Amino acid sequence: MLSPKVWFITGSSTSSGFGRELVLGKGDTAVATLRNPPDVADLAAKYSSDQCLVIKLDAYVSEPQEVTSAFHDAVQKFAEYGILAEVEGTPEEQSRAMFDVNFGAANVNREAVRIFRGVKP
Numbered sequence: 001m002l003s004p005k006v007w008f009i010t011g012s013s014t015s016s017g018f019g020r021e022l023v024l025g026k027g028d029t030a031v032a033t034l035r036n037p038p039d040v041a042d043l044a045a046k047y048s049s050d051q052c053l054v055i056k057l058d059a060y061v062s063e064p065q066e067v068t069s070a071f072h073d074a075v076q077k078f079a080e081y082g083i084l085a086e087v088e089g090t091p092e093e094q095s096r097a098m099f100d101v102n103f104g105a106a107n108v109n110r111e112a113v114r115i116f117r118g119v120k121p
Contacts, residue, residue, distance in 0.1 A: 004028045031074040033057035
């Protein structure tokens, strides 16, 4: 079974927001960012920090240092992924899942570069 996805959501303070319905409700993990973390105290009470990490971040994500810090915190919490086993003892499904995660970042970057190169300022 694959690990849950980790979603980085900005402006998480709305009561019926994306993270509440589509992410946390189906067992994925959310990094919920917002200007005023106490606004989502119900999330912190309902979900452990292993499923919902609440981080203070300007909703307009206009402060580069805050964005960098928020991503750093999210990566420190959720991005460690690996398998500790002998080569012959590692189930193929787990090995493929780990490689898929690593290639996933390359897929996102490739598409972003393709789109942004086509956008003229």
